[in-house]
Amino acid sequence: MAQQHLPTFTRRLVASLAIAAVALSPALPASAAPGPAAGTSAEAPSAAAAVDLDLSGTWKFATGDDPAFAAPGFDDSAWTDLQVPQTDGAPQFADYDGFGWYRLTFELPAGAEGQNLVASLGFLDDVDEAFLNGVKIGGSGSMPPNAQSQWFEQRLYPVPAEAPVFGGTNTLAVRLYDMSGGGGWYQGPVGLFSKDALREQVYGISGSPADAATTAWVTGLLGRQAAALAAGDAEAYLATLSDGYFHDGRDRERREREIRGWLAESGTLTVDDGGVEIIRSDDGRLLVDTNRTISGTRDGVPFAFQPRTQEFLTLDAATRTESGNQSRFFRDFVESGLEDARREYVTYLPPSYLENPNREYPVVYLLHGVNGGSREWEPRDFGARLDELYTTGGLEESIVIMPDGESLWYVDNQGGTPWRSMFVDELIPQVDAEYRTLADREFRGLSGVSMGGFGAYSIGLAHPELFSSLASHMGALSLAPAVVGVTSPGGPAGQSASPLADVAARTTEQLSRYAFFYDACEEDDYRFDNAVRSLDTLLDAKGIDHASAVYPEGRHNDDCWVPRIADSFGLHSDHVREVLGADTTAPTVSAALDPATRTVVVDADDETGISRIEYSVNRNNGSFTEYEGPIAIGDRAATVYVRAIDAAGNVSGVVKEKVLPTRAQGGKR
Structure with missing residues (x-):
């Protein structure tokens, strides 16, 4: 359903849907890049x-x-x-x-x-x-x-x-x-x-041009990146990235896979940096403001692997490498083989994500309404709203994924986009692979607004193996997509029912696997308040606990639901904490020496996910340090102590790994 992003308006759907409703119910993201392309050299201040x-x-x-x-x-x-x-x-x-x-x-x-x-x-x-x-x-x-x-x-x-x-x-x-x-x-x-004013007015970035010496080495760095990809040399490109590189969801390892994949397709890549300005921001960052394209060929046809966007590249002056924007709210995409196209989604990472490299997080998938898209969360400043929920709001920190659903009703469309198959078979696996998720149904929830409310309940009920908590704000719970002209392959048996019909067809045992929240406002333009009451009746009759509300005032707009996101995200948070509270099993942890590098590598495992891995070398007065990667020992004797803490707070026993110098090991042989 189309919902208005402004508090005082109500969006209307096409007449057929309105009739059906009466009968039934960035850090900053990249934007279109201004200015012409101009190679890779920095422009002098105009x-x-x-x-x-x-x-x-x-x-x-x-x-x-x-x-x-x-x-x-x-x-x-x-x-x-x-x-x-x-x-x-x-x-x-x-x-x-x-x-x-x-x-x-x-x-x-x-x-x-x-x-x-x-x-x-x-x-x-x-x-x-x-x-x-x-x-x-x-x-x-x-x-x-x-x-x-x-x-x-x-x-x-x-x-x-x-x-x-x-x-x-x-x-x-x-x-x-x-x-x-x-x-x-x-x-x-x-x-x-002009570009300097645009940075401040639109992106909130103020600063001054970098000095000549800084401009020279930064220009050289951009040139090395372009030359490396033009030569098909992934190693040379990766040498320009810092060890802690993280840019729009890509750490160094993911960026390496991405670049190598593009080179495998294209052979070489062309980097085009236009309108380059190098600035020292007032908050101390060294930034490159550039309109960047990375292009090559796909299947022999010219293709923009990274379409032209305005980028703010963050550099580490100490190592003279690119460190990434360290953003927690950004656009990403999945290369969908089912759609033969890229499907965009917006990712939100919780406040502690970049600070705790071993912690794994629950995931909430948030679905928008008709005539919307993944980018609609940006003008709502949803990243800041979620930060508030997970800090002062006290909810369980979660990754939030906001996919672009167009107006496809989150189903496979007859003769068109197989959206639901893409979501289940491609997007969710990519999220679990690329982000530190708790990849289990108990830690995966769905939320939706209007049409997205239909999607959350329809997908969630169809896939009990994937989802355990479902939330809807002013959702189209009484509508089936076919009512508004959206059909799926497979004839009558292949059509998605309304969530009300889905719930009616399921047993108490099946429904008891879920946590439910849903709401609407009394004056909803599509009478989705009646859908709330109908779902109350169904769940009550089946003895299923649920949280719901029909608010006494309000229409089908942002005023109805945005102030109440703590209720829907609170449902997911409460469910996760209930699952974690039942976990009393400690994680397992192991440590082993890699003789080639003289480093100790630690591994941990737990059913509900690892929160933190810690180590100490030679006890270190009993204090532990968070494990962020292989522990360098060098050619000496040492005892490494390791332990792990899971998402429920259970602590493993301490495991010891004794390391001998190479000479001592040789004597034993």
């Missing part, structure tokens, strides 16, 4: 004046559609005045679906000629095109007749050099198409910026 032009405020607006509205000379004096962005609502789209145009005339100071400008338009709902002085500078989503919403995508449009009028009058015109009620221009920042 002599042109910086541009930091705030364009929020009073704009002209009219509904309707006419190409003439883009022309700078068009007379818009009779249009309505309104505020951009409209953080308190967009009344012009409350009961209107269709086209609307926004126009603003402004002065652009002289002296900024030569700057690479970017128009930051923030977030618009649903589809847009933007024109500066009649020149199209960008667009997001797909216009009718095959409209596709991008309401969750931040608009950052590079401005062609011929578009702006420096030292004169300019007109910015934005054409917006609203697919369902409650659209509009809902969030900024809105402005025209």
Whole structure:
């Protein structure tokens, strides 16, 4: 179901769905890169004046559609005045679906000629095109007749050099198409910026250009990366990464596998760094702001393995290597063989993830609503919301995965995308392989909003071997996908039922394996509040414990569910803690010397997951240090003591590994 991201609006679905509802119910992510590609050399700071032009405020607006509205000379004096962005609502789209145009005339100071400008338009709902002085500078989503919403995508449009009028009058015109009620221009920042101002206004990064010596070695590092991949030399590229490298979910080992895989396909790779600026941020980081592409060939056809994105590469000045952004909220993807395409998902890693390298975590899969996508969690600042739950909120820290489900209803689509098969057979295994998860059903939960509520319950009930806790906010629990025209292969037997029908068909024994939470608001536009009451009746009749709520006020929008995420994530947290509380078995731990490297390697195992591995060399006054990798002993005698703590807090016995110097070992032989 489409739910509005703004608190005061309600999004509507197509008429057929509304009728069915009456009858039944980054760190910062990479964004589109501004500025032209320019090889791998760093640009000197521009002599042109910086541009930091705030364009929020009073704009002209009219509904309707006419190409003439883009022309700078068009007379818009009779249009309505309104505020951009409209953080308190967009009344012009409350009961209107269709086209609307926004126009603003402004002065652009002289002296900024030569700057690479970017128009930051923030977030618009649903589809847009933007024109500066009649020149199209960008667009997001797909216009009718095959409209596709991008309401969750931040608009950052590079401005062609011929578009702006420096030292004169300019007109910015934005054409917006609203697919369902409650659209509009809902969030900024809105402005025209040079790259330095863009970093601060959009990404919150301020700083100053690096000195000449730093710029020289950083430029050399970027050049070595490009040369290594151009030569197909993975080892040379890996030598530019620090041992603690971690960038958007890729540690050094995963990045190595990724690069070697791309080289195996392509033979060589081309790195294109454009608009490079090297800065010392005010928080002390050394950053490379670059528009980076890594391309090659796939099956003999040109292919962008890493499509052009604005990257903030973080460098370690001490080792002169790339250390990664150390982000815990970022975009990732699975190379889906079933879809023959990449499927994007957003990953959230909990606060202690990078600090505790041995700890394993539960996973919650969070599913969005109709007309949404994996990126919709970014304008909601969901990473910060989750941090709050897991710190001051006191919930059990978890990894949260937010896959892109488009409007596919989280099922395999007849003649189209096999979404559910991809999710079960490809995405979940990748998450368990690439992140430190507790890869067991008892530590894997599903949450969903609107259409995502359907997905959470439908997938969860169909796969009891994978999931143990299910949560829904204002979910489409009374709808089957076929009701809204989404069918699956396999004829009548292959269609997914509504979650209400799924629950009705299951026994008490089957349902007792799950923890349940679901809610809705009393004035839900699709009457999903009635679905909550119906599910209450079904679960009560089967004697199944559950947590549910129909809130006395509210509609089908963010106001109904966002303030209550502690309830759904609390369900998953409580379930995990209940499972851990029943675990009284200590983990096992072992240690062994690798004679080739003279290091001691430690391994631990536990049914509910390892939280921490510790070691001490020669007792070290009885204190233990967290194990982060092989323990270097050198050519000496030593006794290494190791122990492990599992996720439930059980501590193993201490295991000793005695190490002799090589000469002593030779004497025994």
